[in-house]
Amino acid sequence: MADLSIAVRQVGDVAVLLPAGFINAHTVLGFEEALEKLVQDGHYTILLNCKDLNYISSAGLGAIMGLIETVREHGGDILLSNLQDNVFTIFDTLGFTQLYRVFGDEGQALAAASPEQKG
Amino acid sequence: MASEVDHAQFRLIIPSQTRYLNLVTGLAKRASLVAGLDDATAAKVSIAVDEAVTNVILHAYHGEGEHSVELELRFTEEALEIHIWHSGQGIRGDQMVLPDPKEYIKHPRKGGLGLLLMSRFMDEVQFKSDEVSGRNECCLIKKIS
Numbered sequence: 001m002a003d004l005s006i007a008v009r010q011v012g013d014v015a016v017l018l019p020a021g022f023i024n025a026h027t028v029l030g031f032e033e034a035l036e037k038l039v040q041d042g043h044y045t046i047l048l049n050c051k052d053l054n055y056i057s058s059a060g061l062g063a064i065m066g067l068i069e070t071v072r073e074h075g076g077d078i079l080l081s082n083l084q085d086n087v088f089t090i091f092d093t094l095g096f097t098q099l100y101r102v103f104g105d106e107g108q109a110l111a112a113a114s115p116e117q118k119g
Numbered sequence: 120m121a122s123e124v125d126h127a128q129f130r131l132i133i134p135s136q137t138r139y140l141n142l143v144t145g146l147a148k149r150a151s152l153v154a155g156l157d158d159a160t161a162a163k164v165s166i167a168v169d170e171a172v173t174n175v176i177l178h179a180y181h182g183e184g185e186h187s188v189e190l191e192l193r194f195t196e197e198a199l200e201i202h203i204w205h206s207g208q209g210i211r212g213d214q215m216v217l218p219d220p221k222e223y224i225k226h227p228r229k230g231g232l233g234l235l236l237m238s239r240f241m242d243e244v245q246f247k248s249d250e251v252s253g254r255n256e257c258c259l260i261k262k263i264s
Contacts, residue, residue: 057170057233058232093240
């Protein structure tokens with residue numbers, strides 16, 4: 001099994017990205033490219049559904065941080081859902097749960113994202 | 120003649136390539152559990168080791184894959200110690216500048232978080248340099264409560 005696989009699907013105006021496996025310095029390039037492609041294609045509201053993400057290091061956090069200003073400048077956002085405990089701990093330890101909106105599941109995140117798209 | 124072996128410590132040497140990170144972090148997590156730490160703490164130790172080894176590969180060795188990174192696990196009654204040695208560019212303890220998370224959130228950027236995670240997730244993080252051998256060490260300590 002590959003260390004990281006990434007699936008992307010569109011739900012309304014929200015691009016849902018599902019990383020599965022491990023995001024570390026070895027796999028981060030694929031994750032970064034997937035995020036950057038979404039932004040380049042004009043998808044500025046991105047939901048990271050992390051239900052199958054077992055692990056993320058600072059390399060992966062950096063990839064997300066690198067795009068947050070860009071998407072927000074375009075009226076979008078990066079949302080997070082379905083974080084496993086250890087992944088949540090990493091975000092929370094660094095105070096990133098104040099920077100990103102974190103939801104228990106994808107449905108809650110999509111519901112929160114939709115009003116922004118309309119407004 | 121059989122050599123004397125200290126059963127409470129052992130070493131692993133890996134090439135300075137990120138493809139082996141998963142192997143090392145998996146080992147660190149299992150070692151933490153063997154040392155008596157719980158699952159959540161073991162996950163934190165594995166992240167800290169990932170960050171330390173990544174720093175060695177990407178910064179001390181500048182991404183060059185033909186070098187070696189040596190790890191030693193020491194199991195004591197008080198703590199799990201993970202020592203990481205390399206011969207690349209070293210960092211001294213007084214050069215270790217941790218970003219302020221609040222400032223980081225106000226001004227997001229790439230990089231700078233690895234040391235912060237290491238210091239938050241471990242009880243002690245030490246950087247040492249041996250000028251005679253030219254080797255540098257990062258020592259991560261997690262106390263067993």
